[in-house]
Amino acid sequence: MIDLRSDTVTRPSDAMREAARDAEVGDDVYREDPTVNELERRAAEIVGMEAALYVPTGTMGNQAAVRTHTDRGQEVLVEEESHVFKWELAGLAQHSGVQTRPLDGGDRGVLTAEQVREGYVEADDHRPGTGLVCLENTHNSKGGTAIAPEYVDEVCEAAHDLGVPVHLDGARLFNAATAIDVPGSRLVENVDSVMFCLSKGLGAPVGSMLAGSEAFVESARRVRKLLGGGMRQAGVIAAPGLLALENRERLAEDHENAERLAAGLDGIEGVRVPQPETNIVVAETDDPAESFVAACEAEGVLAGTFGEHRVRFVAHLDVDTEDVDRAIEAVERAVA
Numbered sequence: 001m002i003d004l005r006s007d008t009v010t011r012p013s014d015a016m017r018e019a020a021r022d023a024e025v026g027d028d029v030y031r032e033d034p035t036v037n038e039l040e041r042r043a044a045e046i047v048g049m050e051a052a053l054y055v056p057t058g059t060m061g062n063q064a065a066v067r068t069h070t071d072r073g074q075e076v077l078v079e080e081e082s083h084v085f086k087w088e089l090a091g092l093a094q095h096s097g098v099q100t101r102p103l104d105g106g107d108r109g110v111l112t113a114e115q116v117r118e119g120y121v122e123a124d125d126h127r128p129g130t131g132l133v134c135l136e137n138t139h140n141s142k143g144g145t146a147i148a149p150e151y152v153d154e155v156c157e158a159a160h161d162l163g164v165p166v167h168l169d170g171a172r173l174f175n176a177a178t179a180i181d182v183p184g185s186r187l188v189e190n191v192d193s194v195m196f197c198l199s200k201g202l203g204a205p206v207g208s209m210l211a212g213s214e215a216f217v218e219s220a221r222r223v224r225k226l227l228g229g230g231m232r233q234a235g236v237i238a239a240p241g242l243l244a245l246e247n248r249e250r251l252a253e254d255h256e257n258a259e260r261l262a263a264g265l266d267g268i269e270g271v272r273v274p275q276p277e278t279n280i281v282v283a284e285t286d287d288p289a290e291s292f293v294a295a296c297e298a299e300g301v302l303a304g305t306f307g308e309h310r311v312r313f314v315a316h317l318d319v320d321t322e323d324v325d326r327a328i329e330a331v332e333r334a335v336a
Helices: 012-020 034-047 058-069 091-096 115-120 149-161 175-182 214-226 235-264 288-297 322-336
Strands: 051-055 076-078 100-102 131-136 164-171 193-197 210-211 281-287 305-307 310-312
Touching: 012 235, 034 051, 034 193, 034 210, 034 235, 051 058, 051 214, 058 091, 058 131, 058 164, 058 193, 058 210, 058 214, 076 115, 076 288, 100 115, 115 149, 131 149, 131 288, 149 164, 175 235, 210 214, 235 281, 235 310, 288 305, 288 310, 288 322, 305 322
Parallel strands: 076 100, 076 131, 131 164, 164 193
Antiparallel strands: 051 210, 193 210, 281 310, 305 310
């Protein structure tokens, strides 16, 4: 079976398993786990932030960021198809007590500085006031679009002029950096916080990082505890995360495989696929997505529904060129 449902399905390498076995550990709630401490130091260094916090999941990282940045009752500007708004169980309302103002980021999910200025609400006796702007890069629901740093800079400038912080959901931050050919730190140069996943394209079995200023991370640490993310001998999962950080350089291979997959699928009758920007391939299908995915599974390929007639395939480090070619042939049989 060729699993293209997500880049979260990767299995840890032998080196990661050995690192987990041999990891030096301590109680991380007491900040005594040396492996976690090193992972947090290294992650902050890579994205050019003062500090970082290891969290079990990207969703927890996003939710902790929003809770840390905002006061209850404030409004948060989000892209209407963004993960933090669409796929996190209304966590912004449940955990932070904020309301969302969703904005249309167009075909690529990019908010503009003008939208931020127009969406901003001044706090008064009747209005809650805007407390945060959330961005996403790459944008999952828009097919893994890589947002150039200039767009992020413009939004940050507009938000900061209004006294509003900016959080970036960078679950696939380094896919964006690879596609645009800039360091990951450049993409977060002006945001106030960023979350990025170790367990997607980087291939770790578990974990994400939340980075920002030292003061922000200190506050977020308390929120992590509140959300149940205070871990003990977490070095056994942090050690693979350290190795995962070194996988940033190989993400271009996933992008090449995604392009190869997209080109092959686009040649199949009844399937239309635009060229992907990163590792996510979104196919428009004549057949309903559910039946299309079921037929693919019967031929040995796993994919995911992404709409009524949209199917998502994701390239990752457990998939090579040969797997891609086999997947194309299998999908062709499924459609036939």
